[in-house]
Amino acid sequence: PSRRLARAADNFGKGRDVSNFKPEGATEVRQAAQAFMAMRERIQRQITQRTDMLSGVSHDLRTPLTRMKLQLAMFKNVDGVDDLSADVSEMEHMLEGYLAFARGEGTEKPAPTDLGMLLEDVVGQVRRRGRPIDLHLEDRLSLPLRPNAFKRCVTNLVENAARYGQHVSVRAGHRGDAIEITVDDDGPGIPEDKRAEVFRPFFRLDDSRNPETGGVGLGLTIARDVVRSHGGEILLSESPTGGLRGRIRLPL
Ligand SMILES: Nc1ncnc2c1ncn2[C@@H]1O[C@H](COP(=O)(O)OP(=O)(O)O)[C@@H](O)[C@H]1O
Ligand SMILES: [Mg+2]
Incomplete structure (x- = not known):
């Protein structure tokens, strides 16, 4: 049982599925196994939270950026507007990149x-x-x-x-x-x-x-x-x- 616990911990560190792991054996080993499972839950929750937050932020930033782009379009031929438009486009591009990444993360199984x-x-x-x-x-x-x-x-x-x-x-x-x-x-x-x-x-x-x-x-x-x-x-x-x-x- 303690070897199975060690293997489960090792697998979890490698991002592999350990969902069918069950605590068993002597009391101490079972306690360690239960602590391991609780830790696994917390880590998984943290990863989800981080991903959700970052994709939420990226997503919310898109709305004001789109608004800025529309407003900038009305100031054609004004000095410096082209540079500003280029910056806004670049920020959009960065957000798209990040969102594409955040969406795919966490859901795929090994x-x-x-x-x-x-x-x-x-x-x-x-x-x-x-x-x-x-x-x-x-x-x-x-x-x-x-x-x-x-x-x-x-x-x-x-x-x-x-x-x-x-x-x-x-x-x-x-x-x-x-x-x-x-x-x-x-x-x-x-x-x-x-x-x-x-x-x-x-x-x-x-x-x-x-x-x-x-x-x-x-x-x-x-x-x-x-x-x-x-x-x-x-x-x-x-x-x-x-x-x-x-x-x-x-x-x-
Ligand atoms: N094979 C490479 N040879 C030289 N520079 C590289 C190489 N790969 C990456 N870089 C440098 O590292 C930076 C970051 O790479 P990366 O994270 O892939 O971003 P991106 O490709 O979007 O610029 C690149 O902008 C480039 O300056
Ligand atoms: Mg690259």
Whole structure:
């Protein structure tokens, strides 16, 4: 029974389903199990609360923003209005990005997933948009994942790599008691002292908010959130070709 409790706690940390866990065994073990279940409830409630609050805030901000946009449209040809309109559009764009993320979070259940197939899917989609990408799968990789969330996470990394580099290579295999996915590119990379900051929401290194370079700065934030919700970690370093290496480690 205490081993089952340990396994349930471990699974919960990896974001896996522990709903069929039942307290059993000696009084002390049962008490610990009951405390574990209460803790699990509280953590789950907190996650829901956080998601609800953030999506509520994003949602409510949309109304005044739309109003501002309409009012700005009436001041055409006034100095500075174009800049203001661009700022309002950007804020809308940021809110949409956040809302899309908040909506998908929390509801998806983990399911046994063929990670190789998932990676082929993601890589295929980015390839179709015109970048050659190498994919190297070292073994058959299968583990419980929230497939849509995880797909989004890997897509964010691969899209970044394809945006900043010419050559992208994705590799996955077992490393000890974990599965590792690396995404390498040969772009400009990220200076070491910025590698923590790029995970912050809406943080972007590009000085120009060039719409061509895509996102609003939520890509890595979401990617890390998803990996952590599976009990894993995501690390940035320099790739062998001088660009960025993103490394996802998932405990088995
Ligand atoms: N592969 C990469 N090479 C160089 N810089 C990158 C790479 N991936 C991300 N970055 C930098 O990190 C910032 C944050 O990335 P991300 O969270 O995906 O946001 P977004 O793609 O929306 O800008 C990017 O704006 C960019 O400056
Ligand atoms: Mg991105």
